[in-house]
Amino acid sequence: MADERALSGYAQAAQAAVDEAREIFLAELGAAPALFKGPGDFATAADLAIEKLLRTRLKAETGVTVYGEEQGGNLDPRACWVVDPIDGTSNYSSGNPNCAILVALLLDGQPAAAVVDAPLLGMRLTAVEGGPVALNGETLPPLGATSAAAPQVGMGSLASLDRRRFPSSVRLALAGALAEEGLRPRISGSVGVDLAFVAQGIYRAAVSFSPHVWDNAAGVLLGRCAGATVTAGDGSAWAPGKVGAIVGTPDAHGAVLRILRGAEEERG
Structure with missing residues (x-):
């Protein structure tokens, strides 16, 4: 497993790539299906463009290969970026805000760094293995310190x-x-x-x-x-x-x- 300093660098690279990806995400909101993958399953042009951008940026900045929903690749659990350019594509295509860009770094078969960015909810969560979760840059308390109003x-x-x-x-x-x-x-x-x-x-x-x-x-x-x-x-x-x-x-x-x-x- 990478040390804390290396993981921080990977996380920063992921956030920078997602910064660019969210511009496409917001500009293309409501995009119609562009690729049908099966019954009720499709991708928009935004899915394809975001994954292409993430692949290019993450590989260039970290040298680690990328495995994605739309364009596949080699899932190497030893070291691999895993990306879902738009999780909740059906929501995204209809303007429903429950959709997000998902990026995770797998090292030795487990996620070690992650970014979940939901632009329409104003919510970006980040984490690296062994550290806390941050929401929009602010560290969150661990679960149990607060509780949901309803279960x-x-x-x-x-x-x-x-x-x-x-x-x-x-x-x-x-x-x-x-x-x-x-x-x-x-x-x-x-x-x-x-x-x-x-x-x-x-x-x-x-x-x-x-x-x-x-x-x-x-x-x-x-x-x-x-x-x-x-x-x-x-x-x-x-x-x-x-x-x-x-x-x-x-x-x-x-x-x-x-x-x-x-x-x-x-x-x-």
Whole structure:
């Protein structure tokens, strides 16, 4: 793992690249689909342009390769940037503010630096391994120092590309069971925003159904640095290649995992 000084340099390079990317993000807000990837899944010209910019800037400034949602690449867990140019593209295309630029540096198979920038929410969170989470440059207190007014749990989206691991019946059962236990489910359409809300203490927990490292890596690091309990969707240690992520305070994380396991057992 890189030392603190090196991680700080990587984080600064990521923030500088995201500074440029957010200009495209804001200028192209509401962009129509430009590339259809599957049923209900598309990219806009802004997704493509932002990822191209991030690839160029991050590689030039750090020498580390980039793996992205739109243009792929080589996912080298030893050292690799992982980027989602617009997490919540459907929201972005319709002007919904729940969308963000996600950048994470993987070192030795785990996220070591991350930037989550949600321009329409005025929210940028940054973290490096072993340090605190910062919101717009200001250090946040660890989770537990403050609590949300209501125990909300983010679910990102009820859709999942992994319909075998998280079929609609399991996702809907989770939403219903959370509500019954007083943990109010919230569906934003953006995993990155949900996990960022957990790191700020806005949500007690968030669950990602995504099998993609670019959706989960940045939020996983934010959660760890905030003092949250962090696992993959099945409760095992999170790592690239694992499906989903659960991030939250110990009690909320435990409730989400228990409900998920119960729903899966009922499904057989």
